[in-house]
Amino acid sequence: MRLLIMGPQGVGKGTQAKLIAEHYGIPHISTGDIFRYNMKNETPLGLEAKSYTDKGQLVPDELTNKIVKDRLAMDDAKNGWILDGYPRNASQVEALDKMLEELGTPLDKAVALDADRDTLLARIAKRSAEEGRADDNAEAIAQRLKTYDEQTAPLLDVYKKRSCLVSIDGEGDIDKISQKIFDALD
Template identity: 50%
Template structure:
């Protein structure tokens, strides 16, 4: 699928917002790869690269991958050929330090993010969705308290990131409540209003 133009996107939303699903849908519409943090780590590990070996060691020890290494994995992934015409990032950057790392990498290539998609979902709605999903998947450790704590971390870490992108005028607030198709249509309409047209093959 050949895109009409480049589209460098970031999708942001709380757990339960559906950003993973919407990210894949939007990426498909633009003919660009949807790249999540988890995907990047798995690809790095599978590649057998030095970065992959470092990630493997950290994850096996039960630790979080530090920002510096996370950013290095992202740079490696975004340097691959399929991301030459754009990408949609999901899960990175997740704090101000990572925003700076991504800015530095992209500016070094004469590039910048075109838009940041923020899926807005009320906290109660997110908790209901996550609780329902946990029950369906039999995840008894995902209690309302655990879920609420995850949302609190998201709110604490992600709010400053969104403030940065709002100041740059590239943040798009999208109502994340509705059917999958309704939400996808809202995102596409907002992106097209910014002049980001979909792939001719989409």
Template identity: 50%
Template sequence: MRAVLLGPPGAGKGTQAALLAERWGIPTISTGDIFRANIKGQTELGRKAQEYTNAGTLVPDEITNAMVRDRLAQDDVVDGFLLDGYPRNPDQAVELDSMLADLGVELNAAIEITADSEVVIERLLKRAEIEGRADDTEPVIRKRLEVYATSTAPLTAFYAGRGLLVQADGIGEVAEVTERIVGAVEAH
């Protein structure tokens, strides 16, 4: 299984990524983890990414793409992977296709976990309270959801147009959502 995982903040991507990867016996590749590993390891790409994160700006696609390309070249992804947090836009999706073509493989699915915005806002506010995230206020969360919707709509359309988009409702008990996703992928 080679898949990307899409969904708004608070939809349960991190939780589902871990469960799905375990279920399918493949590694989860999180761009956040890749960034942290490169920064901690003081790689050339990590140092470049650190400059942007220190300035509070987004890491440019070319750096993100290079980090993902390096990660996809590692031995543990030969039998598959689940990408969480990448691609974030159609340009990155095209670059991912190029990376996979270089490896002689293709993407099997783009899995979008859907969720009602109001439920997601409640989840994120509760998580902010539990984890002490003072900056995760309702207006900030609503803005993040707005940015996600604007930036991801072209990405879901990209994968839908290629017949790769699989959608599953992310609201419910964790195990129910996992089964819903697996069922949707198998039906695909």
């Protein structure tokens, strides 16, 4: 099974992606994890990404696309994957479509999680307190949610038009949300 998991910051994408990956025996592929792995191991792509992040800049789509394509081509992803944090904009959707065509691996579903803003903000505040994430400050959160609303949320219509969007209410108990996802996918 080849899946995307989408939704705003704090909706539980990472948590649910791990559970989905475990349930279906597929790798959870997080773009953040890919960047960290490539930078830590000083791969050519990682060194190039680090040249941007060291300056506080976003990694350009072209490089992000290369890193994702490289990861999707690895042996453990041959029988499926769940992609978390990508695509984030229309350009990345086009790039992903091209990658999947080249790899001969079509997308099965895009799982979209949603929750109201108060729930998102409460979850992010809790995560910040538990994990001490520096990027979970009020200004950064507001910017990430704005970016999601402007660039990523419109992508849900793309996948809806392709009849592969599965919309799930991301509020409530983690296990109940997972069960809703499994029920929708099975």
